[in-house]
Amino acid sequence: MAEATFPLDAWYPLAWSGEIGRSLFARKICGRDIVAYRRIDGEIAALEDACWHRLLPLSLGKLVGDDVVCGYHGLVFNAAGRCTHLPAQKTINPSACVRAYPVVERHRLVWVWPGEPALADPARLPDFHWNDGADWKGEGGTFVSLGCDYRLVVDNLMDLSHETYVHSESIGHDAILDSPFEVTHRGGTVTLARWMIDIEAPPFWEKMLGKPGSVDRWQIVTFQAPNVVVGDVGAAPTASGAPQGDRSQGVNGAFLAALAPETATTCHYFWNFVRTFARDDHELTRRLTLAHVNDGKGVYDQDHRVLEAQQKAIDSNPRQPFFNLNIDAGALWSRRKIDELIAADTVNAQAAE
């Protein structure tokens, strides 16, 4: 069996809150086919998407009240995965059930726990409050079935020096390569911090700031193992005190990434770019969304072309190890945190048997 690339004992984003309603929603997370729906009381149920009887995906059936009716022989499962009706018999086989996955709705996302249910503690949810839609504004989206190992996205976000080459006309800048960066870690988090002092503003930030002159630019990117990255980014006029903590003269945004492995080599990427400036400017929100994802022309579209090509190259060069550079420290620490979770995982340990 191939080495595990993700822990199962973790919360993974399944969908945006608004995507789960009174119909059956199917998505594969960590190799598990899941069907989710909203119960009448508004809570969300997530079940194994395969009927106990003949494995037909339950998502091909229908939702009746809080129960799922299989579209093949009419077996009925309740929100806990218990079979409540079997066709043409008066009793219920006691082993008739499908798996129910722990679910929590938070920060405008629906999170599932594919691993050992007894360990599914909501206290282990990542901090993703930037996505709440309150102090920070933005409308992101989802890359469903992105063709790469989710860890390649983590690598990408934990090393922003790639901006210089992949996003040269928007946020890229030679100063990113010239400025020192610091990588620190604590518990399950890794932080990459880079300050670029007294630089010419790159085109995107120049536009957002709307002020002439040189800027101090920051990128403080935090990874929460195994699957969340939050990048605190912005620019302020040079000497306005941003490095010392006063960002009031500048503009502050955050790129948000919540990742869910779909398989070992594909993933779902829930992204957002939020900001604390011009929060009521809906036109700006729309333009920022398009700047990230726009039919192949957005910043993230550029990343994804790279990531999918990288995965293909990895697949066709299985013997080829990665070589690491100093710039990869953030990515390597992040992978170390992922590996620690995989080692501690209860369910992967079983599968590796």
Place this chain on the structure above:
Amino acid sequence: MTNSSWREARVVAVADLTPDTRSLEIVSDRGFVAPASGAHLKVAVTIGGRPDTRCYSVYEATDNGGYRIAVKRLALSRGGSAYMASLQPGARLVVAGPENAFPLTLARSDYLLVAGGIGVTPIFAHAKTLARQGAPFRLLYAARRREELALGSELAALLGPKLQTYVSNEDRRVDFTEAFAALAPEGEAYICGPLAMLQAAQRAWAQAGRPRENLRFETFGASGAWQNETFRVDIPRLNKSFEVPADKTLLQALQDEGVATISDCRRGECGLCALPILGVEGVVDHRDVFFSDEEKRSNAKLCACVSRIHGARVILDTADR
């Protein structure tokens, strides 16, 4: 999952839990798969020279990768328990699993666990899980005699007042109506014990108007209303007549006589092995959970994998045409 494949294992320790119940600690040669509470281990056994399989609930796992199961020596064993009870440390086994047909659902508002006799093994695992989770629950544990309360002192130490024991020869029996009345409306009951106990629970559960999917149970074979007896089977359609000895199931006897059968669970759950009853001299000891009470009373069919006859003879039909 690779844990469904058969692999070599050895017995590393044995201990007597009661005069007729023995604990075996089994370590697989190839890796350890942590058992979820309620899971069972499959053990390959040889009965009457024929390979067969027995399932034993894992009541706990040890830190060094051992599965603890408990085996009760039954007076009229089909051979499985006698063989298992004879094993000594160092004995080689072939095992598969653990697999779980009796999983515990977490985060319910209330739980009632009920164990009858050796049915304590999966219930013990559930009790440990719920205690670790700090979940609200009670455990009712019944046995015929006090010395038959296997794992009773461990449970008393773990659960304190959450544990209540019922010993029938001391005239204490579980009152299911009362027990279910004390359970929160959304609460679940988990029962493992003899069939008569399960049926009493099912009736009280239905009378209480509770959703039937919230009564969880696991059955174990050979727990009918009567002891195993030898009985005769006549199949007019096939011109066959043969005896089913006390240590063989009806299904096994049919197969030995070359009668074509289909079966799956062999626990009286799926109903695939059910055969039409054309007549009976005696009483049908329905030991399945597939037929409803009403269907059992009608005696139209029986589940050949577990059910037997208390009496002389049964006349059966088959699917042959």
